[in-house]
Amino acid sequence: MCRRPCSWSSTRCTYACPHCEGQVVTAGKPAQPIPKGLPGPGLLAHVITEKYADHIPLHRQERRLARQGVELSRSTLCDWMAGAAQSLEPLYDLMKTLVLLCGTIHTDDTSVKLRDSERKIKALARLWIYFGDHLYPYNVFDFTRSHKRDGPSLFLKGFRGYLQADAFSGYDGIYAGGNVVEVGCNAHARRKFVEAQKTDLTRASTALAYYRQLYAIEKQIKAELAKLPEDANEPTRAAIRLRVRQERAVPVWESLEKWLKEERPQVLPKSPMGGAIGYMKNHWEALKRYTSSGYLSIDNNVAEQHMKTIATGRKNWLFTGSETGGKTMAVLFSVVSSCQRHGHDPFVYLRDVLSRLPVLPKENLADLLPDRWSPPQAADPAATPEGPIADGSPS
Structure with a gap:
């Protein structure tokens, strides 16, 4: 079929025959980070980076976007964050699995206000960090509703090695088994x-x-x-x-x-x-x-420093609205903090990872780990999304 590019966006192209102006064909929509969702990888990466790297809460982002003529409600942004975390969860699970293979893990925790919208009460939940060593250098966060020892015990199940932490009594049961050796701060x-x-x-x-x-x-x-x-x-x-x-x-x-x-x-x-x-x-x-x-x-200062980052953000977004929101926070903080640990720009990293995850085979998931990921190469300016076009003439 004779065709030429008629119009295109950054992701979809439309073609038609230049002679009969018929046989119009539009390229299929690429797989989105959120199935059937509207936001592309770049927009999601922008919102995630603003909140979890720059500590700008969603209600402020809502106003910033409105000043630029983009009307997006806070509830929509919240749904997008939950959807993005769900897309990134396989990568989060892989980082968690690998961190548990480390010889040494640094850990610490800090409080996070939790609002229960049904019972109209607030409680103090906890956000924990598990900082991997040189073998698997990832920062994995975990969210729990309380400060009980059940959180670390469940997360560290199967871990064998050194655990460097403060003298919190909740770790005593972990040390008692003999597989985990206590290292003080x-x-x-x-x-x-x-x-x-x-x-x-x-x-x-x-x-x-x-x-x-x-x-x-x-x-x-x-x-x-x-x-x-x-x-x-x-x-x-x-x-x-x-x-x-x-x-x-x-x-x-x-x-x-x-x-x-x-x-x-x-x-x-x-x-x-x-x-x-x-x-x-x-x-x-x-x-x-x-x-x-x-x-x-x-x-244990390396873990405590990351807790200060959480404290800085907490002064801006104040609380998490639900337990699901806390788990979303843990996933997104893990990805953002880990890529920053390796000197990557969170926006560039997230935009690339979110665009590749929907079509990436499971066996290649490790390629997206922050210590193995490489920035995408700049596209050839002489090429269109469908390939180089010399003069626009029909093929």
């Missing part, structure tokens, strides 16, 4: 001595001096690792960390332990200083465990 322990300065400056200053030595050693390790070739693998780096910690950090811990034993009987157990010393003694093995492996960190 020295930032938490140090913070208690900072708070104790108000009532016991002398002892607090001594404890903080020990911590300055320990963190200075970690800084020296980073400087030594910076001298390695860029292609140095993680086992090589871990071996250096372990060697330096054994040589320099372990003696500091031995001196600190001796000092704690001497000072503990001289302070009131319920005083700020007594609480700080008691915290260290109760979690001593977990706090110094990082010195026995080059793959561990001195603290």
Whole structure:
């Protein structure tokens, strides 16, 4: 059939015979991220990036779009976010599966207000992060209705390795099985001595001096690792960390332990200083465990920093409207945070992933993981959506 391009949008082309002006053919509509939905990958990526990377809630986006002549209700945007999360859920599930294969996971949590529209009440739900190590470097979030231990226990089911977290008692059952090894957070322990300065400056200053030595050693390790070739693998780096910690950090811990034993009987157990010393003694093995492996960190700050990102967004969007909304939040935060971890522009990443997911074979899903994904190459400006056209003449 003789045809030439008559008109087209960015995704669909219409062709007709130039002689009889008949035989009009319109290309089929590409698969959409949301089945039978109106938004394309670019619009969805824009809304997701604005909320989960730039912390702009949907009601503000609604007003911004209206000023540009685009009338979209907040309820429509909410439905789109739920639909986008459903499309991205296979990728989320894959990241979760892989994170559980890591040797070390950092975790932390923060509160999120949950509004129950049926009972007209608000409750404090939780958003948890599970930060994968160098083997599977993904940030996976999980939403739970409460702060009970059931959330981490269910998420970490089957995990074997090191779990670095604060001293939340909900993790105790996970450690009890023997498959998960506790790693403490020295930032938490140090913070208690900072708070104790108000009532016991002398002892607090001594404890903080020990911590300055320990963190200075970690800084020296980073400087030594910076001298390695860029292609140095993680086992090589871990071996250096372990060697330096054994040589320099372990003696500091031995001196600190001796000092704690001497000072503990001289302070009131319920005083700020007594609480700080008691915290260290109760979690001593977990706090110094990082010195026995080059793959561990001195603290859990990497997870806490991502909780600060959630806190920044929470000041803007205030609450989640339902448990389903909380799960949507967990999926979209996971994808956005993971791609940012690898230096990708969330909008570019999401636009490409959402356009490919509907037609991507399941066996190729791993190609979209943030650490394996590559930005799409720029299209040839001399080509149309259907291919290069030299002069527009009929074929």
